[in-house]
Amino acid sequence: MERTLVLLKPDASHRRLVGELIGRFERKGLTVVGLKQVLASKELAEKHYEAHAARPFYPSLISFLTSGPTVALVLEGREAVAAVRGLMGATDGIKSPPGTIRGDYAISIQNNLVHGSDSVDNAKVEIALWFKAEELTAWQTTDTAWVAG
Ligand code: UDP
Ligand code: MG
Numbered sequence: 001m002e003r004t005l006v007l008l009k010p011d012a013s014h015r016r017l018v019g020e021l022i023g024r025f026e027r028k029g030l031t032v033v034g035l036k037q038v039l040a041s042k043e044l045a046e047k048h049y050e051a052h053a054a055r056p057f058y059p060s061l062i063s064f065l066t067s068g069p070t071v072a073l074v075l076e077g078r079e080a081v082a083a084v085r086g087l088m089g090a091t092d093g094i095k096s097p098p099g100t101i102r103g104d105y106a107i108s109i110q111n112n113l114v115h116g117s118d119s120v121d122n123a124k125v126e127i128a129l130w131f132k133a134e135e136l137t138a139w140q141t142t143d144t145a146w147v148a149g
Contacts, residue, residue, distance in 0.1 A: 005126040007115035010068030029147040034074030084116035
């Protein structure tokens with residue numbers, strides 16, 4: 001079953017939306033196999049967003065990701081990468097349709113509440129960056145046959 005990394009960025013914690021956002025992923029049918037609160041170091045934030053290092057918004061993005069707790073999750077399910085990206089919506093909260101997380105809760109481009117891996121390969125790299133192998137739980141929900149059938 002596919003796994004993906006989700007980060008609830010510090011604006012989610014500051015705005016007390018952590019429970020609400022985790023609930024959306026759960027209700028979709030994704031399974032939580034990793035979950036922790038992290039005060040990201042500058043090094044971790046820079047590594048996570050290293051693909052954007054040359055972009056003008058990078059310094060501000062690093063300040064943002066280190067400005068409070070991040071809730072990191074590993075979610076599992078059928079096409080988990082695509083499922084999460086669909087729930088997230090577009091990067092810019094204004095361009096993101098209502099019904100998506102960013103469309104419903106974000107008006108900013110930077111402070112857009114969630115990160116989700118954009119490919120299975122990147123998910124593997126990002127999961128290894130945020131979690132140790134022993135922090136992940138291999139398990140199946142009792143409703144798996146109903147959700148994934
Ligand atoms: N970002 C930003 N300004 C921009 C584009 C992106 O601050 O013009 C931030 C935003 O928080 C976004 C993150 O950089 O989520 C990573 O950008 P990416 O293009 O990968 O967007 P995502 O995959 O998160 O939709
Ligand atoms: Mg991205």
